[in-house]
Amino acid sequence: MLGFVLRRAGAGLLLVFVISFVTYLLLSIPDNDVARALLGSNAPESLVRAKNAELGVDRPVLVQYLDWLSHAVRGDLGRSWFTSENVSTAIAARLPVTLSLMVGVTLLTALVAFALGTWAGVRRGAADRFVQVLGVLGYALPGFLVTLVIVLVFAVRLGWFPAIGYIPLTDSVSGWLSTITLPILSLSISAVAGTSQQVRSAVIEVSRQDYVRTLRSRGLPTRTILCKHVLRNASAPALTVLGMQFVGLLGGTVLVEQIFGLPGLGSMAVQYTTRGDIPVIMGLLTVTVIGVVLINLAVDLAIGLLNPKARRA
Amino acid sequence: MRRTLRTATAALAFGALLASGACTTDGDTSTGATKTTLTIGTMTPARSMDPIDAGGGGTPYFQAVYDTLIKREPDGKLTPMLASAWKYDASLTSLTLTLRDGVTFDDGTPLDAPAVKANLDRFRKAASAEAAQALSTKSVAAPDAKTVVLTLNGPDPALLDSLSDAYGFIANPAKFGRDKPFATLPDGTGPYELDAENTTTGSIWTFTRKSKYWGEAPPFQKVTIRVFDNENAIVNGLKTNQIDAAVLQNVDQQVAATSGTKLKTASQEIDLKLFNIFDRKGARVPALGDVRVRQAINYALDRDVMVKQIQQGRGTATNQIWGTQAPGYDKELDSYYAHDPAKAKALLAAAGYGSGFTLTLSRLAALVPDSLAEAMKSDLAAVGITLKWDDLDQASFLTKTFREFKYPGVVMNGGQPAKDWATVSASLLPRTISNPFGDTDPTVEQLAAKIRASEPARAATYAQQLNRHIVEQAWFVPLYRMQYLHVTVPTVTAVPQAGLAVPALYNYRPAA
Numbered sequence: 001m002l003g004f005v006l007r008r009a010g011a012g013l014l015l016v017f018v019i020s021f022v023t024y025l026l027l028s029i030p031d032n033d034v035a036r037a038l039l040g041s042n043a044p045e046s047l048v049r050a051k052n053a054e055l056g057v058d059r060p061v062l063v064q065y066l067d068w069l070s071h072a073v074r075g076d077l078g079r080s081w082f083t084s085e086n087v088s089t090a091i092a093a094r095l096p097v098t099l100s101l102m103v104g105v106t107l108l109t110a111l112v113a114f115a116l117g118t119w120a121g122v123r124r125g126a127a128d129r130f131v132q133v134l135g136v137l138g139y140a141l142p143g144f145l146v147t148l149v150i151v152l153v154f155a156v157r158l159g160w161f162p163a164i165g166y167i168p169l170t171d172s173v174s175g176w177l178s179t180i181t182l183p184i185l186s187l188s189i190s191a192v193a194g195t196s197q198q199v200r201s202a203v204i205e206v207s208r209q210d211y212v213r214t215l216r217s218r219g220l221p222t223r224t225i226l227c228k229h230v231l232r233n234a235s236a237p238a239l240t241v242l243g244m245q246f247v248g249l250l251g252g253t254v255l256v257e258q259i260f261g262l263p264g265l266g267s268m269a270v271q272y273t274t275r276g277d278i279p280v281i282m283g284l285l286t287v288t289v290i291g292v293v294l295i296n297l298a299v300d301l302a303i304g305l306l307n308p309k310a311r312r313a
Numbered sequence: 314m315r316r317t318l319r320t321a322t323a324a325l326a327f328g329a330l331l332a333s334g335a336c337t338t339d340g341d342t343s344t345g346a347t348k349t350t351l352t353i354g355t356m357t358p359a360r361s362m363d364p365i366d367a368g369g370g371g372t373p374y375f376q377a378v379y380d381t382l383i384k385r386e387p388d389g390k391l392t393p394m395l396a397s398a399w400k401y402d403a404s405l406t407s408l409t410l411t412l413r414d415g416v417t418f419d420d421g422t423p424l425d426a427p428a429v430k431a432n433l434d435r436f437r438k439a440a441s442a443e444a445a446q447a448l449s450t451k452s453v454a455a456p457d458a459k460t461v462v463l464t465l466n467g468p469d470p471a472l473l474d475s476l477s478d479a480y481g482f483i484a485n486p487a488k489f490g491r492d493k494p495f496a497t498l499p500d501g502t503g504p505y506e507l508d509a510e511n512t513t514t515g516s517i518w519t520f521t522r523k524s525k526y527w528g529e530a531p532p533f534q535k536v537t538i539r540v541f542d543n544e545n546a547i548v549n550g551l552k553t554n555q556i557d558a559a560v561l562q563n564v565d566q567q568v569a570a571t572s573g574t575k576l577k578t579a580s581q582e583i584d585l586k587l588f589n590i591f592d593r594k595g596a597r598v599p600a601l602g603d604v605r606v607r608q609a610i611n612y613a614l615d616r617d618v619m620v621k622q623i624q625q626g627r628g629t630a631t632n633q634i635w636g637t638q639a640p641g642y643d644k645e646l647d648s649y650y651a652h653d654p655a656k657a658k659a660l661l662a663a664a665g666y667g668s669g670f671t672l673t674l675s676r677l678a679a680l681v682p683d684s685l686a687e688a689m690k691s692d693l694a695a696v697g698i699t700l701k702w703d704d705l706d707q708a709s710f711l712t713k714t715f716r717e718f719k720y721p722g723v724v725m726n727g728g729q730p731a732k733d734w735a736t737v738s739a740s741l742l743p744r745t746i747s748n749p750f751g752d753t754d755p756t757v758e759q760l761a762a763k764i765r766a767s768e769p770a771r772a773a774t775y776a777q778q779l780n781r782h783i784v785e786q787a788w789f790v791p792l793y794r795m796q797y798l799h800v801t802v803p804t805v806t807a808v809p810q811a812g813l814a815v816p817a818l819y820n821y822r823p824a825a
Binding site for chain 2: 033035036037038039040043047048050051054079082083084085090093094148151152155156159162163164165258259260261263267268270271272274276
């Protein structure tokens with residue numbers, strides 16, 4: 001198990017280097033004139049040159065990248081070109097918002113999707129059809145539309161929740177819940193739709209296996225068979241989907257953060273990427289890639305714990 | 314099992330809903346009592362809290378923590394602030410400021426002339442977007458603790474306005490010389506202090522009222538400026554009282570904020586949508602070098618249709634770049650080039666382009682929506698001019714349009730200052746954003762020089778003459794003035810600022 005973890009961690013580290021290097025190259029395509037964007041279109045050329053020198057973008061790209069890397073490995077992600085704020089501080093300030101969303105959506109999805117999927121897979125018939133229709137609907141409705149309708153109904157019309165903003169968990173628990181409930185709800189709909197279908201198929205698939213039939217013929221209670229055998233074996237594909245959805249949420253939160261005006265990483269990425277703020281983009285990228293590697297590792301470990309066969313694969 | 318599952322599902326679906334029964338908003342929940350907090354929604358983030366990054370739509374952030382030397386009232390009138398008095402010499406090339414007594418920075422250091430000189434010198438040397446405000450200053454002197462003298466290269470009618478804007482913000486010089494001294498920690502003499510704990514740069518800035526301020530205490534104890542990247546969220550925030558005030562540019566959102574809400578609205582025409590012809594000598598597109606061709610383009614466009622359909626009636630068609638609040642504005646010039654395709658064709662034929670020509674322009678979808686792009690294309694096609702759009706992303710749009718000048722002009726938004734000289738110096742003088750190829754003619758030169766060196770009343774006459782000359786010469790193809798909507802909740806009032814798209818921070822008050 002330790003070897004597995006170390007191998008994965010090593011591969012993850014390599015991935016961070018490769019992705020950061022390629023991204024830096026792509027971001028540095030000379031078409032993007034950051035000093036001009038900073039100083040406005042009517043700034044004299046001499047000022048623009050001075051600004052470029054101040055930012056260090058007049059050096060060769062490789063030198064710039066190595067400079068960035070040597071600082072990054074020491075934990076210094078630099079300063080934003082546009083706002084001069086410390087990149088690590090800026091990311092740390094916004095991480096709780098995005099993490100709240102991601103963890104909330106994943107927990108809600110896991111519980112609701114497992115419940116619905118198992119219900120449909122075990123009961124079949126009308127229950128199954130109901131869950132399938134829900135699944136299709138959840139997938140078919142465009143995310144932004146669902147979110148806009150949710151805001152309009154629950155925040156603007158009914159006034160049950162705030163329409164915008166985020167209150168940190170450390171400030172007020174009820175405030176935090178009130179600000180993240182609607183965003184989590186809107187993000188969970190398609191996630192529940194996808195995952196519940198996965199759970200349902202897995203439960204049906206496992207229920208059809210010979211050993212389940214054998215267990216049943218021996219008169220074991222349905223509940224024991226379901227909890228001890230069926231769900232345990234069906235959990236691997238569902239966990240994989242859940243893990244993928246968690247990773248997907250890193251990007252998926254962008255829209256919801258914009259509609260609810262949440263100061264998270266998604267809206268930050270959009271703001272700073274369109275401006276070509278390389279230190280911030282690189283910082284976000286590094287944090288994200290490390291996050292993805294960790295999530296995948298956690299999912300693999302969880303599957304391994306639940307299903308010993310997977311550990312040898 | 315079945316029951317457990319059902320209970321679990323139900324609990325989850327409604328748990329969050331119940332748990333948040335104590336639904337709180339982070340706005341001010343006082344009912345009836347005078348409002349003590351102000352939350353402004355905007356799409357303009359502050360670059361930093363350093364005065365060298367001040368200017369434009371970001372000005373209110375700076376007004377919270379810094380004072381300017383001169384204050385600009387909503388109607389554009391200039392009144393004392395850190396400078397209690399100011400005086401020009403006879404040649405208008407030397408400005409003497411007298412500083413107010415009893416003003417201190419956050420650390421207790423008194424404000425004096427050397428501190429002001431240090432700020433003005435720093436601004437002049439900074440690689441800043443608003444550096445042009447300091448261009449006319451040759452040198453700054455501080456002969457005694459209360460007096461600052463600016464020596465100019467020549468008369469600058471915009472200087473006093475600049476000193477009420479980015480150039481005039483005064484920060485604590487004790488922090489100069491440090492690395493990014495005020496980026497996230499401002500230090501000025503202003504009425505508020507930045508509440509760093511409740512501030513997320515790029516997203517939310519919170520300011521709390523200082524216990525000791527030299528001037529009249531501001532009406533709100535707390536001011537929050539929240540940044541959004543779409544006006545939809547702002548309108549939702551206004552409707553749920555989480556935002557108290559905002560300026561909306563998007564026509565659809567303006568309609569959403571106006572209909573069926575209790576919000577107070579006031580409209581203001583600030584920005585101008587125009588086709589700015591760079592290539593007035595015909596270096597890129599020879600046809601544009603002929604004044605008749607430029608006039609033909611002006612005649613060819615049906616601006617009334619644009620206003621009606623693209624702006625849903627929220628705007629005014631115009632043929633001049635001067636805004637209605639400037640003395641040089643001339644109402645007649647709004648319809649100088651009334652839609653007349655036949656006249657356009659005749660002018661093109663007279664200029665030798667009877668069979669038309671092709672015009673290729675860069676396009677940033679945020680500036681030129683599809684509807685406008687199509688309208689211009691079909692109007693010009695009707696007189697024989699083929700308009701092609703190169704769709705670009707923001708970075709390459711800026712570079713190719715304003716740095717490499719690969720196109721003969723650009724369709725953009727122009728500001729409409731309330732002062733004539735601001736229009737002249739920003740749009741007409743050689744090598745400004747609107748005149749990158751340095752076009753000029755004797756009339757422009759003479760009138761600009763006269764506006765620069767004259768008393769306001771005389772200057773207004775010259776400005777009107779210059780405005781007419783520019784329209785006749787068709788330097789620009791102005792399309793329409795856009796209407797911005799100032800929206801506030803019933804408990805707050807905001808007075809629009811002349812010539813600026815956003816109200817100054819001083820213009821907000823609790824509703825009586």
